Amino acid sequence: MSVFEKLEDIATGVIEKARRYGASESDVTITTRSAVETTVRLGEVEKLEGAQMRGLQFRALCGAKGTKTASSSTSDLSPQALDKLIKETIATAEASEEDPFAGLPESEDFAPDYLRHNFALDIFDPEVEHIPVEKKIQLALAAEEAARQADKRISNSDGASFSDSAGVIVHANSRGFLGSYEGSHVSISVGVVASQDDEMQTGGWWASNRRFSNLEEAEAVGRKAAERALRQLGSRKVKSQEVPVIFDPLMAGRLLAQFVGAASGAHIYRKSSFLVDKLGEVVASKGVTIIDDPLMAGKLGSHPFDSEGLACKKRTIVEEGKLLTYLLSSYAARRLNTKPNSGSLGNLYLQAGDSSPEDLIGSVKNGLYLTSVSGPGFKVITGDYSLGASGIWIENGKLAYPVSGITIASDMLSMFKNIEAIGNDLDFRSSTSSPSIKISKMTVAGQ
Amino acid sequence: MVSAINSGPDAAKLLHSSQMTPEKELHDAFGITYEQLQKVIAEAAQGTAGKQGFCDVFLQAGSAHAITLDQEVIKNASSAHVNGAGVRVVVGDKTGYSHTDHVNTTNLKRCATIARAICEHARENHNLELKESREESAHRSCGYSESGADIFKPHNLYGNEESPTNWDLKEKIALLKKMDRMARDFDPRISNVSVSLAAEDYVIIIATSRGAIFADRRPLVRLNIACQAEENGKRENGSSGGGGRFDFRTLLEEDYWSDHVLIAARQAIELLSAEPAPAGEMDVVLGSGWPGVLIHEAVGHGLEGDFNRKGTSAFSNLMGSSVASKLVTVIDDGTIAERRGSLNMDDEGTPTGRTVLIENGKLTGYLQDKQNASLMKASLTGNGRRQDYRFAPIPRMTNTYMAEGTSSPDEIIASVKKGIFATTFGGGQVDITNGDFTFSATGAYLIENGKITKPIKGATLIGNGPKALHKVVMVGNDVALDRGIGTCGKDGQGVPVGVGMPTIRINGITVGGSKN
Numbered sequence: 019m020s021v022f023e024k025l026e027d028i029a030t031g032v033i034e035k036a037r038r039y040g041a042s043e044s045d046v047t048i049t050t051r052s053a054v055e056t057t058v059r060l061g062e063v064e065k066l067e068g069a070q071m072r073g074l075q076f077r078a079l080c081g082a083k084g085t086k087t088a089s090s091s092t093s094d095l096s097p098q099a100l101d102k103l104i105k106e107t108i109a110t111a112e113a114s115e116e117d118p119f120a121g122l123p124e125s126e127d128f129a130p131d132y133l134r135h136n137f138a139l140d141i142f143d144p145e146v147e148h149i150p151v152e153k154k155i156q157l158a159l160a161a162e163e164a165a166r167q168a169d170k171r172i173s174n175s176d177g178a179s180f181s182d183s184a185g186v187i188v189h190a191n192s193r194g195f196l197g198s199y200e201g202s203h204v205s206i207s208v209g210v211v212a213s214q215d216d217e218m219q220t221g222g223w224w225a226s227n228r229r230f231s232n233l234e235e236a237e238a239v240g241r242k243a244a245e246r247a248l249r250q251l252g253s254r255k256v257k258s259q260e261v262p263v264i265f266d267p268l269m270a271g272r273l274l275a276q277f278v279g280a281a282s283g284a285h286i287y288r289k290s291s292f293l294v295d296k297l298g299e300v301v302a303s304k305g306v307t308i309i310d311d312p313l314m315a316g317k318l319g320s321h322p323f324d325s326e327g328l329a330c331k332k333r334t335i336v337e338e339g340k341l342l343t344y345l346l347s348s349y350a351a352r353r354l355n356t357k358p359n360s361g362s363l364g365n366l367y368l369q370a371g372d373s374s375p376e377d378l379i380g381s382v383k384n385g386l387y388l389t390s391v392s393g394p395g396f397k398v399i400t401g402d403y404s405l406g407a408s409g410i411w412i413e414n415g416k417l418a419y420p421v422s423g424i425t426i427a428s429d430m431l432s433m434f435k436n437i438e439a440i441g442n443d444l445d446f447r448s449s450t451s452s453p454s455i456k457i458s459k460m461t462v463a464g465q
Numbered sequence: 466m467v468s469a470i471n472s473g474p475d476a477a478k479l480l481h482s483s484q485m486t487p488e489k490e491l492h493d494a495f496g497i498t499y500e501q502l503q504k505v506i507a508e509a510a511q512g513t514a515g516k517q518g519f520c521d522v523f524l525q526a527g528s529a530h531a532i533t534l535d536q537e538v539i540k541n542a543s544s545a546h547v548n549g550a551g552v553r554v555v556v557g558d559k560t561g562y563s564h565t566d567h568v569n570t571t572n573l574k575r576c577a578t579i580a581r582a583i584c585e586h587a588r589e590n591h592n593l594e595l596k597e598s599r600e601e602s603a604h605r606s607c608g609y610s611e612s613g614a615d616i617f618k619p620h621n622l623y624g625n626e627e628s629p630t631n632w633d634l635k636e637k638i639a640l641l642k643k644m645d646r647m648a649r650d651f652d653p654r655i656s657n658v659s660v661s662l663a664a665e666d667y668v669i670i671i672a673t674s675r676g677a678i679f680a681d682r683r684p685l686v687r688l689n690i691a692c693q694a695e696e697n698g699k700r701e702n703g704s705s706g707g708g709g710r711f712d713f714r715t716l717l718e719e720d721y722w723s724d725h726v727l728i729a730a731r732q733a734i735e736l737l738s739a740e741p742a743p744a745g746e747m748d749v750v751l752g753s754g755w756p757g758v759l760i761h762e763a764v765g766h767g768l769e770g771d772f773n774r775k776g777t778s779a780f781s782n783l784m785g786s787s788v789a790s791k792l793v794t795v796i797d798d799g800t801i802a803e804r805r806g807s808l809n810m811d812d813e814g815t816p817t818g819r820t821v822l823i824e825n826g827k828l829t830g831y832l833q834d835k836q837n838a839s840l841m842k843a844s845l846t847g848n849g850r851r852q853d854y855r856f857a858p859i860p861r862m863t864n865t866y867m868a869e870g871t872s873s874p875d876e877i878i879a880s881v882k883k884g885i886f887a888t889t890f891g892g893g894q895v896d897i898t899n900g901d902f903t904f905s906a907t908g909a910y911l912i913e914n915g916k917i918t919k920p921i922k923g924a925t926l927i928g929n930g931p932k933a934l935h936k937v938v939m940v941g942n943d944v945a946l947d948r949g950i951g952t953c954g955k956d957g958q959g960v961p962v963g964v965g966m967p968t969i970r971i972n973g974i975t976v977g978g979s980k981n
Contacts, residue, residue, distance in 0.1 A: 067857070069855070114539055211898055289700060290702065392894040399700050427979035463744035463975055463977040463978065464746075
């Protein structure tokens with residue numbers, strides 16, 4: 019019996035048992051994962067971690083209408099433990115109250131058959147589980163060494179890690195959905211410290227991939243980490259002023275995730291987002307098109323079905339500045355009286371424009387090239403945005419000197435409407451990616 | 466009878482750790498004997514022979530329960546059951562770690578084999594002076610079975626008679642509804658209320674290669690409320706919450722929950738008329754309690770042993786130097802009864818303690834776990850913590866606060882000509898290495914000519930750790946800890962913590978509003 023068949027057997031067994039114990043509906047997700055992390059620091063192995071993990075999540079819908087819900091999780095998959103878990107969860111659901119919107123998705127919204135059984139999305143690399151430890155150590159060492167050799171001002175290191183994991187996800191529900199897939203993940207990350215006089219600045223970088231052979235060269239990751247630390251040396255504050263801000267791809271991706279998070283169905287039906295009542299309206303400048311595509315081959319955010327078994331399709335969330343859809347789980351869709359399209363994201367990206375990053379910087383007379391933000395200062399309900407920031411100050415179209423200890427503020431709708439230019443530097447480094455973007459004005463607070 | 470899900474061993478009666486017999490807990494919760502566990506430790510310790518090192522096993526069993534009322538309906542009642550263990554091998558500055566989600570001797574031995582692989586990479590001479598707690602050495606000299614609870618007196622900080630996982634579901638639902646009702650009655654502009662209750666209870670067992678075994682039983686409860694207000698298409702929200710390691714019945718007391726309802730509802734309403742915060746450097750008054758997140762971010766993290774051993778903290782090599790104004794004394798105290806950040810022992814079995822980090826402006830202490838204390842030849846402070854059995858422990862804060870001064874809060878506000886008064890914060894973040902910290906006020910007011918005038922929103926404060934606290938010019942006489950809502954994240958691990966502060970005035974801090 020393959021691992022898939024074994025786990026699918028357990029999953030269908032749980033559903034069957036739940037039915038027998040009186041649940042109107044139920045669903046179950048089982049995950050197994052093996053993960054290893056190899057960390058080096060200052061040229062020596064510092065930490066080796068390895069584990070095999072597994073977990074099961076069960077949800078029971080009970081009561082006359084099947085709208086009383088309880089859920090539970092465990093890592094004990096023995097028949098006795100699951101039997102007890104199912105009984106207790108059903109008892110809790112029965113004792114709870116009705117939520118008229120609770121339920122499973124309709125079967126017509128399930129992922130189609132061909133996606134259900136380890137569909138070839140190219141997100142699993144069998145090689146990952148067989149990378150020799152020596153190789154992992156060697157790659158982590160090479161990444162750190164490249165960073166430390168980049169410049170004599172690189173004075174210390176937070177270390178470098180090579181991480182790999184591989185696992186299986188199985189989902190089943192009482193409306194007949196059964197699906198499973200496997201995925202793998204490898205990544206390499208480095209953090210180093212640059213110093214000059216009394217000042218220290220860290221810089222970090224990483225690369226990750228589904229496939230080991232596609233992972234970026236370790237040395238390149240190290241050099242980039244060093245560059246990021248070095249370019250912050252000599253940071254100073256600037257005066258408070260209103261200026262254009264260029265978000266580097268990393269910061270633009272972070273901003274994109276915050277923006278799209280506000281389109282999540284749960285925020286919409288609770289009216290707790292600045293995107294409430296904005297469907298079909300202009301929420302960004304004309305150049306902005308935002309796409310989510312869970313079915314891209316080999317990408318980090320790819321998956322054939324979501325956590326409810328819903329179909330995952332490519333969807334355009336914002337097209338030329340207009341908001342086309344929210345992200346709707348089956349619960350949110352029932353709340354909003356519409357059809358679900360999955361509450362989870364796959365590969366989210368902002369479509370590339372045609373300016374080179376140099377063109378973007380060149381277009382700014384006086385402004386900020388943003389490379390890092392900090393703090394929790396974004397409020398979804400209002401869109402108010404105020405975060406700690408550091409980066410490089412732009413003078414007359416050139417990167418002039420590093421800045422830190424400042425903040426940037428605006429509100430999310432204004433920011434997206436003020437996206438004046440979009441870079442051509444989109445890559446799929448994370449499951450959320452964006453090219454560089456230029457926002458025509460934000461408030462910088464400093465001295 | 467339907468009550469909350471029975472979870473973990475013997476959930477009905479909560480034993481204080483001083484009454485616990487680790488051997489019995491080990492058997493009841495994990496079905497293994499101490500002899501079997503010692504064999505696992507022996508396997509893990511194999512590679513450490515001749516090298517200065519140690520190993521330990523951390524076992525955790527129990528459950529966490531949560532229930533939410535949102536938009537006037539009871540959402541999911543959830544529970545998470547845990548039964549796992551992690552095996553750690555330390556040689557010098559090197560660590561091997563492996564965990565299992567399913568405790569039995571086979572899985573533990575596999576963890577031991579994985580964890581000890583680190584020994585192949587150990588240097589011969591680590592120049593390591595192994596640190597152990599008084600309690601651990603007592604175990605070593607007297608042997609475990611004779612020692613019991615008599616040799617040392619573990620803390621007994623949790624105020625529970627009964628496990629919070631026994632909390633009846635109907636009783637929880639009734640409380641959620643009362644809070645929802647009260648918030649909606651507070652003001653017709655309250656458009657939604659979301660209330661949640663969480664309760665957890667874990668048995669923790671730690672066994673070390675030095676022959677010690679410790680047990681703890683850790684209950685934790687928490688209540689949260691978020692209110693949303695709407696007026697003329699404008700929406701805002703406010704929240705409040707509290708909890709700790711005390712009896713869940715405390716949350717049922719009207720005085721307790723109604724206070725949180727009022728704070729959340731008032732904040733939501735008040736923000737409807739708030740103006741954008743100003744931008745630029747200004748004088749700031751921080752209220753007592755939760756604004757202590759400043760201390761946590763500005764100095765707390767930078768004084769954790771690991772960063773200072775590695776020399777990557779902005780506070781590295783500053784021991785004994787002046788890092789704050791003379792008015793500033795900062796303490797980390799894991800021994801305050803019933804607090805969210807308190808523990809009878811840390812996650813390495815060391816009793817928690819009270820560490821003065823900054824005394825009258827001078828840097829006096831770091832927070833340590835065993836590995837970093839050993840490498841730095843420092844004393845253990847009881848700050849080796851982990852999120853759960855899946856993680857190796859690292860130095861972490863417990864309850865971190867600024868000690869009180871002599872000014873009255875009124876006098877502090879009256880002293881400011883133009884500035885802001887911030888009372889509630891969403892949280893914060895710090896860059897340990899360059900010392901820059903950021904924290905964001907969710908509730909703040911303008912101060913004009915010594916008087917609080919109007920509410921403002923979107924105020925993010927930014928400063929530099931070793932520099933900012935030099936600008937503290939007044940410290941209030943009203944020190945308070947937060948209500949028990951903080952979770953601190955580091956290296957991907959979240960742990961419950963407390964923060965605290967009296968009212969303080971800090972001059973010339975950058976406020977990141979949007980109003981230029």
